[in-house]
Amino acid sequence: MSVSVNLKQLINAAAPYWAGEAEVFRRYWELPGRSRETDRRWLALQCSKEFWGSGLAPLDKGIFLGPAEELIAAFPRIDLELDRHAVLDIAEGLYAEFAHYCAFADAHDALALPGEAKLNPHALKTAWKEDLDLSTLRFAHKKENAKLGDRACRFTEGGYCTLFSEGMKLGESGQGPHARANALIAEACSKVYEDEFGHMLKGIIGLDAEGLTVEEWTTLERMALEQLRGRIYMRNAQFGAPLAGAALVRTLAGGADPIAFDYAKAGARLTG
């Protein structure tokens, strides 16, 4: 994968924030207060993100109805005004994000006690404060600069998949008080990981071809880092604030040991 100096700089700037998000999950897995109830809570909140989109889609349509309506609108225009692959992309996005909703909702429901209601997306429409803050920030960036705001949103989507990569590792332990929940979480995360790695790459592909000016790269980096800090607040609240005090301050200041971007995996996905 050939990457410009500017893009490398953006990736390097983002890497400590991706690591900060990963730190939230690692701390939560080991938290003494972790329980079936707290696992069900974060899983339900994750389902809300997978269905409603956290600022990546119109708030009232989410990433199900939004693309579904786009597909209907695309139908008469396929290969006349709209390339078939662009249409396939919309369909893929709808399928993938709904599959993610299903994966986490299945884990949530598998942890239910007899008589507890199954999840449904309409009961999850109200996101939590920090997730709404992230949506607001993303919409504000798109309003400030449509092209760069959209690029920043796509670049920060999924936060380098750290929830899914850290969640997948839970499957390796196999014992302890959370063994069953860990196995369910690992299974859901492994279903989502490859898709989201691809979605992140889609946010990166073509950035170098945009021919951004130095000022635009600076603006893009500022927007991306603001969103990545917003993601840490959002994740920390989703998981009941496992990061606090000095550790939280350090993480928000970009002080976590950066995650190494996997250029080999990215390159293989792009050419494979």
Ligand SMILES: [Fe+2]
């Ligand atoms: Fe997703």
Ligand SMILES: [Fe+2]
């Ligand atoms: Fe995605």
